[in-house]
Amino acid sequence: MSQNPVYLALDLPRLDAAEALARKVSGHIGGIKLGLEFFCAHGHHGVHEIHKIGLPLFLDLKLHDIPNTVAAAMQAIHVLEPSIVTVHASGGRAMMEDAKAAAGENCKVVGVTVLTSLDDGDLNATGVSGSAHEQALRLAELAHAAGLDGIVCSGHEVGAVHDQWKDGFFVVPGLRPADGKTGDQKRTVTPREARDAGASVLVVGRPISRAEDPLAAARAIEATL
């Protein structure tokens, strides 16, 4: 793979610390993912600051609401020029269609299928029968039918989804180096396993941001790919 597929999840409470970390590892990642924690704390101003680093920005806002509201939110973030934005695929086909129609130029819209922090039991407790694997494939099919660019899923499902959706764009979080702590993530694989199974983007947060030496951690992950 020519371009580095690793997007650093910049889940840090302080903007100055987030910016410093991103700059430090910028030579060893392909992009930066800003999620709910960052956006709620720092808003558009924070995104503009991180944009100055010059890497592609992934806004992981996981939009999930009625179609009209999600479309309006998509329009409100055009100005931030994200390369990738997430919506929840469980928001339904109409919501995903309207999100894609409202997205800015050159912005991929991807649907979150089953969060990597959930296992089969957690999912069943929400009323969804069947396995996380089955549900991820079902929502991937819906996202494809709705015209999205791709999905977010764990490394356990990405190979099967890739078989069904050859030109899809697949974002895989829940990645841990072989000896890494899983924390709240339940469906984990290594970055290399995810890449080999067909992931387009590898989202890595704490294995870099909470490492004693984040630069060494980013380099080590890059070296495995």
Ligand SMILES: O=c1ccn([C@@H]2O[C@H](COP(=O)(O)O)[C@@H](O)[C@H]2O)c(=O)[nH]1
């Ligand atoms: O299913 C999902 C969807 C999104 N995420 C996000 O990815 C990062 C993962 O961070 P780690 O520290 O590497 O666990 C985080 O920002 C999540 O919000 C996910 O983990 N799973």
